[in-house]
Amino acid sequence: MNKIARRTLSCLLTAALAATVSLAPLFADRAHAQSRDGVRASARTDRGALAAYARDLTALARRGRLTPVGAHGAEVGALVRVLSRGARNNPVLTGETPYGKASIVAALAARVAAGDVPAALAGKRVLTLDTGSLVEGARDAAEVNARVRSVLAEVAAARGSVILFVNDVDGLVGANAAHGAVASRLFADALARGDMNLVGATTPAAYQTFIRSDASLAKLFDEVPIKGATSETASDVAKRADDDSFAGDKIAPDLREMMRSARSENERTSVILQADDVRDAELVALFERYGVRVGAAMAELGAVKLDVPFGALEALAASGATHHLSPDRAMTASGHVTATTGTDQIRNPQSNGGLLGTGLLATTSSVDGTGVGIAVIDSGIDAAHASFANRIKFKKDFTPENRPDQDPFGHGSHVTGAAAGASTTNGNMYQGVAPKANIIALRVLDGKGVGTTSALLAALNWILSPADPTKPLTPANPTNATKYNVRVVNMSLGAPALDSYKNDPVCRAVRKLVDAGIVVVAAAGNDGKDTAGNKLYGRIHSPGDEPSAITVGAANTFGTDARSDDGVTTFSSRGPTRGSYLDDSGVRHYDNLYKPDLVAPGNKLIFAESDMGSGARNYIVTQNPQLDSGITDNDNKRLMYLSGTSMASPVVAGAAALMLQVNPKLTPNEIKMILMYTAQPLKGFDMLEQGAGELNVAGAVQLAALVRQDLPSSPATGTSLLTAAAPTTQTTIAGQTFTWAQGIMLKQRWAKGVNLIAQYQKIYGLGVVLGDGVVLGDGVVLGDGIVLGDGVVLGDRVMISDGVVLGDGVVLGDGVVLGDNIVTSNGVVLGDGVVLGDGVVLGDGVVLGDGVVLGDCVNALSTLVGGDNTPGMSAR
Numbered sequence: 001m002n003k004i005a006r007r008t009l010s011c012l013l014t015a016a017l018a019a020t021v022s023l024a025p026l027f028a029d030r031a032h033a034q035s036r037d038g039v040r041a042s043a044r045t046d047r048g049a050l051a052a053y054a055r056d057l058t059a060l061a062r063r064g065r066l067t068p069v070g071a072h073g074a075e076v077g078a079l080v081r082v083l084s085r086g087a088r089n090n091p092v093l094t095g096e097t098p099y100g101k102a103s104i105v106a107a108l109a110a111r112v113a114a115g116d117v118p119a120a121l122a123g124k125r126v127l128t129l130d131t132g133s134l135v136e137g138a139r140d141a142a143e144v145n146a147r148v149r150s151v152l153a154e155v156a157a158a159r160g161s162v163i164l165f166v167n168d169v170d171g172l173v174g175a176n177a178a179h180g181a182v183a184s185r186l187f188a189d190a191l192a193r194g195d196m197n198l199v200g201a202t203t204p205a206a207y208q209t210f211i212r213s214d215a216s217l218a219k220l221f222d223e224v225p226i227k228g229a230t231s232e233t234a235s236d237v238a239k240r241a242d243d244d245s246f247a248g249d250k251i252a253p254d255l256r257e258m259m260r261s262a263r264s265e266n267e268r269t270s271v272i273l274q275a276d277d278v279r280d281a282e283l284v285a286l287f288e289r290y291g292v293r294v295g296a297a298m299a300e301l302g303a304v305k306l307d308v309p310f311g312a313l314e315a316l317a318a319s320g321a322t323h324h325l326s327p328d329r330a331m332t333a334s335g336h337v338t339a340t341t342g343t344d345q346i347r348n349p350q351s352n353g354g355l356l357g358t359g360l361l362a363t364t365s366s367v368d369g370t371g372v373g374i375a376v377i378d379s380g381i382d383a384a385h386a387s388f389a390n391r392i393k394f395k396k397d398f399t400p401e402n403r404p405d406q407d408p409f410g411h412g413s414h415v416t417g418a419a420a421g422a423s424t425t426n427g428n429m430y431q432g433v434a435p436k437a438n439i440i441a442l443r444v445l446d447g448k449g450v451g452t453t454s455a456l457l458a459a460l461n462w463i464l465s466p467a468d469p470t471k472p473l474t475p476a477n478p479t480n481a482t483k484y485n486v487r488v489v490n491m492s493l494g495a496p497a498l499d500s501y502k503n504d505p506v507c508r509a510v511r512k513l514v515d516a517g518i519v520v521v522a523a524a525g526n527d528g529k530d531t532a533g534n535k536l537y538g539r540i541h542s543p544g545d546e547p548s549a550i551t552v553g554a555a556n557t558f559g560t561d562a563r564s565d566d567g568v569t570t571f572s573s574r575g576p577t578r579g580s581y582l583d584d585s586g587v588r589h590y591d592n593l594y595k596p597d598l599v600a601p602g603n604k605l606i607f608a609e610s611d612m613g614s615g616a617r618n619y620i621v622t623q624n625p626q627l628d629s630g631i632t633d634n635d636n637k638r639l640m641y642l643s644g645t646s647m648a649s650p651v652v653a654g655a656a657a658l659m660l661q662v663n664p665k666l667t668p669n670e671i672k673m674i675l676m677y678t679a680q681p682l683k684g685f686d687m688l689e690q691g692a693g694e695l696n697v698a699g700a701v702q703l704a705a706l707v708r709q710d711l712p713s714s715p716a717t718g719t720s721l722l723t724a725a726a727p728t729t730q731t732t733i734a735g736q737t738f739t740w741a742q743g744i745m746l747k748q749r750w751a752k753g754v755n756l757i758a759q760y761q762k763i764y765g766l767g768v769v770l771g772d773g774v775v776l777g778d779g780v781v782l783g784d785g786i787v788l789g790d791g792v793v794l795g796d797r798v799m800i801s802d803g804v805v806l807g808d809g810v811v812l813g814d815g816v817v818l819g820d821n822i823v824t825s826n827g828v829v830l831g832d833g834v835v836l837g838d839g840v841v842l843g844d845g846v847v848l849g850d851g852v853v854l855g856d857c858v859n860a861l862s863t864l865v866g867g868d869n870t871p872g873m874s875a876r
Helices: 001-007 028-045 048-054 057-062 071-085 101-114 131-135 141-157 183-192 204-212 232-240 252-259 282-292 310-318 345-349 411-420 453-464 505-515 619-623 643-664 667-677 697-707 861-868
Strands: 054-056 090-094 124-127 161-167 199-204 222-223 266-274 293-298 303-309 322-327 330-333 372-377 390-398 438-443 450-452 486-491 519-524 535-537 550-556 580-582 587-589 598-601 605-608 612-613 639-644 730-733 736-739 743-746 749-752 793-795 840-842 845-847
Touching: 001 090, 048 131, 054 057, 054 730, 071 090, 071 101, 071 550, 090 101, 090 204, 101 161, 101 199, 101 303, 124 639, 131 141, 141 183, 183 643, 199 204, 204 222, 222 667, 252 266, 252 310, 252 322, 252 845, 266 310, 266 639, 282 303, 282 310, 293 453, 303 310, 303 453, 310 322, 310 861, 330 453, 345 643, 372 411, 372 453, 372 643, 390 643, 411 605, 411 643, 438 453, 450 453, 453 486, 453 550, 486 643, 505 697, 519 643, 519 667, 550 643, 550 667, 598 643, 643 667, 643 697, 667 697, 667 743, 697 730, 743 861, 749 840
Parallel strands: 090 199, 090 222, 124 161, 161 199, 372 438, 372 486, 390 438, 486 519, 519 550, 535 845, 550 598
Antiparallel strands: 054 124, 266 303, 266 322, 293 303, 330 450, 580 587, 605 639, 730 736, 743 749, 749 793, 840 845
């Protein structure tokens, strides 16, 4: 370790941020580390309970941070009328969709702030209660109840001047209360005493089932139905007053470092500004005053690219219209696959012995991704390659090179081949997972494999934009996602995850796609080791650190179809995620999410090799001729080797396309749940390396086909999810039978149980983040009032698999996991109060934070070229 410490270097993918650091302050004892955690908790509670667990919407409105919605004036008026009747009159907005309700309450807050309300409401404050933060980091239910009492005590002391907004109010009070009976009773008693008014939101069915049917609650609440469709733009989502809100310092940490290093205030840089309206008068005036040049706007994502002097950044951050500023960061590309993943077993339904049930799978149709659109955001696709003949439905270049038909770098064509390539030689040996899926090629990386955040955002924005951008969104002019049936997006690229996912513009864009019903698959990154071969933890890339994305690490199949020898590659990035933000008290908060979600084959895979015609090779093969497989010398049919999580990610994207082919009603969260539930835990690897385990396409498609397609729009928790009995939780591939993981990861917890697949859970719906939740006591609370039904068991430890079921594994370390901390093998706790800027040793590895790596970084391209020095797919 001392040898490594002496060679400590900072090693970001963006070399401009390199800096030498010292390890000395980081090797404090555990007691000191945990005392800092206490400081963090104290810093939050010292601000007061309401300041810690709620946001003042009226104060935000006075600062210009909230914009009233134009529609739903009737509903806002109804809220005003109910609340004006005084105590014990509490309106509940009911609507089928998860969107728009917070925007209506924001409009109410704006009216209160402007004084445009009856005298009974004058001077009141509308606060949104973050129910998730009430349980975050709590040791047990008693601590949560203590927090609830402190909130209610402050509310009572305000003598009726507080109006609390609670989304999913049925998760706060009543029989469906996620926070337990004690907390539910405390809130109900406060409402009955008239200590406060509450504005709730839920679905009509939940209101009828959990509130109106309860006589004691029914007299305290009045239903306010939302009439008509509640549409919500990207900027509306950005304003949502919940846990998805922007957090901490408005200037990203690496941008602050660039400001400190700038030669003068007049030196310019490219940044991404996130705002509700980039045409806001205050922002426009600032642009003019400081000579800011406005570039591409990504309206659907609430973002814009700016060329700005460093001296203008603080002024832009001070504007109430600005949410966040970050650099236009550089983005880089980071056995027989269909046999070893079980894809071949479901390819021909006539020969699967009834494995996959009825319906589509019992017909002569092949399970091959037909009709499903996969958008590949990468270095482009060689449109002339035989692997993709007649299936590229749209292509667009977002780089300055304007080469939509080509892939001069060579990465994107190989990635697309893994997801959806047809085999051009030797039967189906080099076939992608979904060889009949439609392909949408969105080029954001240039001929050297480098791109920018702004180009990536522009591609994501295109997906959500109207097909004809000059006309409004209508059934005749749908989004590009609808026009091309884009159900899956693959991003085998990334950048260091410095910002918290709450602030990172790419993560927030991914969240919007998932909320729109699109599955997003992202590579974990290839920073799993340093040049000395030491394991590194905490290096998941953005956007793989986004909770709603399906983040994929790389497995090593050692070139065999059998899975008994499979493991995680040495280069695959490990969790936890280490994006962070700095709060108003100067305390840094790390995300610390479990990632990756699962692993898939990613070492020395053979798929499409792009060329430039007339025998000219792509950049990667030109620099590394050994990567050409030698299978054929024909232009447009060549195949090449590549390695990395970039290759593993499209394998999962192809699997998602197969699942959507057999069951197009699946939500992104259901896809993610099924992939984790059916995965094979790999012996000897912990959750921070393999997630739930290795991809099992056969099991995932089998389970997907059993999920009901006739569920109502907002099913109640516990509703039967399957059309038949739960399947046997085992799969046999290449003669080896293995047991499924039978669980899913939720932030820093492991949920396990057959009712995850037998019964509908609220976390499967749109607008809910699978993986961004927290748990209470024996495990019923997930996030903001989201509930897991009976029969689901939750754990709170990082585990090593015993090769059968991850949930039965060995706990790493002897410590007890408290709150959102992760205990590792040598007992070091990773919490928000522990500074890991220079790395802390975790067992046989190293944990990295703040973009700092111990030792020399392994070059990303060297991983693509070399992979692990073990057998890979054979060239026949």
